[in-house]
Amino acid sequence: xxxxxxxxxxxxxxxxxxxxxxxxxxxxxxxxxxxxxxxxxxxxxxxxxxxxxxxxxxxxxxxxxxxxxxxxxxxxxxxxxxxxxxxxxxxxxxxxxxxxxxxxxxxxxxxxxxxxxxxxxxxxxxxxxxxxxxxxxxxxxxxxxxxxxxxxxxxxxxxxxxxxxxxxxxxxxxxxxxxxxxxxxxxxxxxxxxxxxxxxxxxxxxxxxxxxxxxxxxxxxxxxxxxxxxxxxxxxxxxxxxxxxxxxxxxxxxxxxxxxxxxxxxxxxxxxxxxxxxxxxxxxxxxxxxxxxxxxxxxxxxxxxxxxxxxxxxxxxxxxxxxxxxxxxxxxxxxxxxxxxxxxxxxxxxxxxxxxxxxxxxxxxxxxxxxxxxxxxxxxxxxxxxxxxxxxxxxxxxxxxxx
Numbered sequence: 001x002x003x004x005x006x007x008x009x010x011x012x013x014x015x016x017x018x019x020x021x022x023x024x025x026x027x028x029x030x031x032x033x034x035x036x037x038x039x040x041x042x043x044x045x046x047x048x049x050x051x052x053x054x055x056x057x058x059x060x061x062x063x064x065x066x067x068x069x070x071x072x073x074x075x076x077x078x079x080x081x082x083x084x085x086x087x088x089x090x091x092x093x094x095x096x097x098x099x100x101x102x103x104x105x106x107x108x109x110x111x112x113x114x115x116x117x118x119x120x121x122x123x124x125x126x127x128x129x130x131x132x133x134x135x136x137x138x139x140x141x142x143x144x145x146x147x148x149x150x151x152x153x154x155x156x157x158x159x160x161x162x163x164x165x166x167x168x169x170x171x172x173x174x175x176x177x178x179x180x181x182x183x184x185x186x187x188x189x190x191x192x193x194x195x196x197x198x199x200x201x202x203x204x205x206x207x208x209x210x211x212x213x214x215x216x217x218x219x220x221x222x223x224x225x226x227x228x229x230x231x232x233x234x235x236x237x238x239x240x241x242x243x244x245x246x247x248x249x250x251x252x253x254x255x256x257x258x259x260x261x262x263x264x265x266x267x268x269x270x271x272x273x274x275x276x277x278x279x280x281x282x283x284x285x286x287x288x289x290x291x292x293x294x295x296x297x298x299x300x301x302x303x304x305x306x307x308x309x310x311x312x313x314x315x316x317x318x319x320x321x322x323x324x325x326x327x328x329x330x331x332x333x334x335x336x337x338x339x340x341x342x343x344x345x346x347x348x349x350x351x352x353x354x355x356x357x358x359x360x361x362x363x364x365x366x367x368x369x370x371x372x373x374x375x376x377x378x379x380x381x382x383x384x385x386x387x388x389x390x391x392x393x394x395x396x397x398x399x400x401x402x403x
Contacts, residue, residue, distance in 0.1 A: 014194045015111040024107035027072055035071050038080040043070055050086040051183070057090070065093055069106050073113065079122050082132070087175040088113070091186050112190075116199045118271055120173070137270055138173050138203070139166045140293055145207045145261065148296050148381070149253060151348070151373045153210055156218055157226070168230045172206055181237050188240060192247045199271045200262050201250065208249035209234060255317045258306075258351070258381060260298045291362055295369040296381040298353055300393045303383060321350045325368050326357045326387060336391055346372050351379040356386040 037043070047066060051057040057066075069089050074081050092109040096102050119134045143165055147154045158165060171179055176193065178186045193201060210217065213234055220226040237243060265271070291297075306320045321343040324333045333342055333355060346352040352372070356365035365382045372380045383390060 010191055011108055011112075011194065014197075015108050015115065017111055017115075020107045020111055023076075023110050024103045026076070027106040028101075028103035030072060032068060034075075035067070037071050037074040040071075040081065042083050043067060043081045043086075046083060046086045051090060054183075056094075062093070065096070065102055066090070069093060069102070069109060072106060073110055076110070077113070082174060084171065084175045084179060087178040088117075091178070091183060091190060094183060112194070116176075116194070116202075118199070134270065135170060135173065136166075137268065139169050141200075141203050141265060141270075142169050142173075142206050144264075144293060144296060145203050145253075145257065146210060147373060148257070148261070149207060149378060150210060150214070151376050151378045151380075152218060153214070154373055155376065157230075160223060160226075163223075163227070168234060169206055172209070172235065173202055176202065177205065177235065177237065180235065185237060185240065185243060188243050189237075192243065200265050201254070203265075204250040204253045204257070205246060207253055208246055211249055211253070212245060256351075256379075257316070258296065258298050258302055258318065258320075259316060260302050260381075260384070261296055263299060263302075264292060264297070291366050294366050295373075297384040298381045299384055300389050303353070303390060304393070318351050321347070321352055322355050322383075323352050324355045324387075325365060326355065326361075328357065331391075333387070336394060346377045346380060348376065348378040351381065352377065354380070354382045355390070356382065358386040358388040359384075361386065 044067075047063040050066065056062055066086050066089055069092070070081060070085055073079075073089075089109060092105045092112070093102070095108075096105050120132075120138065122132070122134065124131050124133045143158065146158065146165075157163060177189050181189065193205070213236075217226070217229070217234075220229060237246070303320075306316070306318060320341065322333065322337060322341055323343055323346055343350070343352065354365050354369055356362065362382075365386070369380050369382055
C-alpha cells in the first residue's frame with residue numbers, strides 16, 4: 001500500500017515543473033486576507049462535509065487549511081469553487097509535515113490540477129447561462145466510449161427514460177474517484193492515474209468501472225433499483241485489489257480503443273490550457289449534436305497503421321475488420337484492402353469499421369452504426385471520409401499503399 005511519504009517522493013518526480021517553486025512561494029507570501037471567491041458558500045459547506053468521519057478533518061486547523069488551499073487555487077487560476085473539490089485537495093494537505101509545509105502542498109496540488117484537470121472546473125457563460133462546459137463534454141466522451149465497448153449498456157442504461165449519465169459520471173470525474181474512498185486508497189488511485197501521464201485516462205477508468213460491474217448492472221430488471229445501484233453502489237473501491245482491477249481493465253480498454261478516440265478529444269481543445277474562445281466553448285458543449293457523438297469515427301491515417309502498412313506502426317491491440325456499406329460498390333474494396341480485413345457481417349468480437357462512400361453519405365452510415373449498436377454489436381466505428389478518402393490517401397502516399 002502506498003503511504004503519504006511514498007506519495008511525496010513519487011509525486012515530486014511526476015509533478016515537478018518550472019513553476020513549482022514559484023507557486024509555492026506565492027502561497028507562502030500570501031497575506032490570507034482576501035478569501036473571497038465565487039461559490040464561497042459551497043466551499044464553506046464542504047468544509048464540514050469532507051471526510052467528516054475522520055478526526056483529522058474535523059479539526060478547525062485542518063478545515064482552515066483546506067479552505068486556504070482551495071481559495072488560493074481558485075483565485076490564482078480564475079476558477080469557481082466546485083462542490084466536491086476538497087476531495088482532491090485533501091490528499092495533498094495530508095502530506096503536510098515539518099519537512100513538507102503547506103505552501104509545498106499547494107504547489108503540488110496546483111501542478112496536479114493544471115496537468116490533469118486544466119479546464120474541468122471553469123464556468124463558462126453560454127447563451128446567458130453558466131455552464132461547466134468541460135464537465136458536460138467529459139460526460140459525452142464517456143458516453144462515446146461506453147457505446148463503443150458496451151453496446152449492451154447502451155441498450156440497457158443510456159436509452160432509459162429519465163436517466164442521465166451525468167448523475168453517475170460527474171462525481172467520478174470531479175473528484176477522480178476520491179469521494180467515499182479511504183485516503184490510503186486515494187493515494188494509490190492518484191499515483192496510478194498520474195503514472196499514465198494522460199488526462200484522457202479518466203474516461204477509460206469510468207468505462208472500466210462499468211465493465212467490471214457489467215453482469216450486476218444487466219441483472220436489474222427494475223429501473224428504480226438500477227438507478228439506486230448506479231448512484232450508491234457502482235463505485236465499490238474498498239481494497240487495493242479493487243484498484244488494481246480497475247486500472248488493469250482501464251489499460252485493456254485503452255489498448256482496445258482506436259487512437260482516433262483521443263484524436264477527437266484533442267480536436268475539441270478539451271485539454272487545452274489556453275483561454276478558449278466562445279466559439280471553442282460552444283463547440284465543446286455542442287458535440288452531442290454532431291455525428292461524432294453518435295459513433296466513433298476512425299481517421300484514414302489510423303486505418304493504414306492498423307493494416308500494418310504505415311511507417312508509423314500502431315501500438316493498439318485491435319483486430320480491425322471492414323464492412324462495406326456503400327450502395328454502389330464499384331470499385332470493390334478488396335482492390336484496395338487485403339480480403340482478410342473485410343467482413344460481410346459485423347461481429348462483436350471484432351472491431352468493425354463501416355466503409356461509406358464519402359462524407360456525403362455520413363447520415364446513412366451513422367444510421368447503420370446505430371442499428372448495429374442497438375442489436376448489441378460492440379466496437380462499431382465509421383471510417384472518416386469513407387472510401388473516397390481512403391483511396392485518395394493511398395494513391396497520394398505510395399509508401400503507405402495497401403493495394
